[in-house]
Amino acid sequence: MTDKSRSSELKKFERRIKYVFRNKKLLAQALVHRSYAYEHAGGEGTDNERLEFLGDAVLGLVVSGSIFKRFPDFLEGQMTRMRAALVSRTTLEGLARKMDLGGMVLFGKGEAASGGAEQSRNLVGAYEAVIGAIYVDGGFKKSGKFIEAQFKAELKEISEGGASKDYKSVLQEYTSKVYKATPKYTVVSEEGPDHKKNFEVAVLFGGTVRGRGEGKNKKSAEQDAAFKALFSEGLLDKTAQEK
Numbered sequence: 001m002t003d004k005s006r007s008s009e010l011k012k013f014e015r016r017i018k019y020v021f022r023n024k025k026l027l028a029q030a031l032v033h034r035s036y037a038y039e040h041a042g043g044e045g046t047d048n049e050r051l052e053f054l055g056d057a058v059l060g061l062v063v064s065g066s067i068f069k070r071f072p073d074f075l076e077g078q079m080t081r082m083r084a085a086l087v088s089r090t091t092l093e094g095l096a097r098k099m100d101l102g103g104m105v106l107f108g109k110g111e112a113a114s115g116g117a118e119q120s121r122n123l124v125g126a127y128e129a130v131i132g133a134i135y136v137d138g139g140f141k142k143s144g145k146f147i148e149a150q151f152k153a154e155l156k157e158i159s160e161g162g163a164s165k166d167y168k169s170v171l172q173e174y175t176s177k178v179y180k181a182t183p184k185y186t187v188v189s190e191e192g193p194d195h196k197k198n199f200e201v202a203v204l205f206g207g208t209v210r211g212r213g214e215g216k217n218k219k220s221a222e223q224d225a226a227f228k229a230l231f232s233e234g235l236l237d238k239t240a241q242e243k
Contacts, residue, residue: 013104019134019146026051026137030129033122035108048105048129055132058140062147063087066155081227085167086154089124089235090174095150096123101130167226174235175205183229185222188212201225 010027014020021027030048037047063086067079074082085091096102102117105126116122135143148155168183175183188200201221203211210232213224 009104013099016099017130017146018149019138019142021133021137023137026133027130030133031105031126033105033107033111033116033126035111035116036106039108048126051129051132051136052125053132054135055128055130058135058143059087059128059131059147062144063151065144066148066151070155084231085170086151088170088230089120090170091154092124092127093120096127101126167223167230170235171203171226171229174230174233179206181205183210183226185218185225187218187221203229205229 006028007024010024010031013031014027029046030051032047034047034049040046060083063083064079067074067082067086071079071082102123105117105122107116107122111122131143131147134146171183175181183203183205186202186204188202190200191198197216198214199216199218199221200212200214201218201224202209203213203222203225211225211227211229213221213226213228215221215224
């Protein structure tokens with residue numbers, strides 16, 4: 001690929017994400033996988049991993065701020081779980097695919113041959129790197145505007161749904177894609193009087209129990225079990241594990 005054709009691709013990408021970089025080198029670096037950097041003269045430090053690190057932090061702060069403003073009555077635990085759901089790997093991968101990010105990233109020959117452009121970790125990493133590049137290029141205000149535009153649908157959905165996030169739907173989408181199976185929920189125990197019951201539910205897929213949850217009814221216990229399963233699969237941030 002010539003420098004001219006690459007430059008043309010980057011301009012098209014800027015139009016796609018609705019942000020024009022003042023420093024074009026930042027966007028170019030955000031779209032370089034380490035495998036490509038190692039195969040070329042630039043080497044370590046010219047890939048997108050530093051920008052990914054920064055973008056991850058900026059993303060978390062902007063989303064946390066949005067939740068804090070939208071839900072003034074929420075406690076820390078509620079906000080933590082909501083943030084975890086919003087910035088889950090599944091969500092970020094979906095947003096990356098919407099902008100055809102995999103097709104823009106430069107990979108080394110081996111990584112490209114093994115389907116690197118379709119791998120979740122590469123898509124999420126590049127997505128966070130783009131956010132990091134926008135932050136360095138335009139500051140917190142512009143990167144925040146970009147993130148809020150990207151998460152507009154997700155924020156609207158979660159605002160309308162209040163404290164509850166449909167972890168069951170997220171888990172079912174994930175297991176259908178990865179395990180080719182539907183999660184099964186089983187009531188493990190049911191304790192207490194009718195007006196104050198407590199349910200424990202286990203969720204199974206892939207032949208084993210992947211999460212156990214508790215709630216005042218089966219529905220809430222199933223949601224909690226789905227949340228725990230998503231965490232165990234590495235799809236939610238570590239900060240989401242709180243009780």
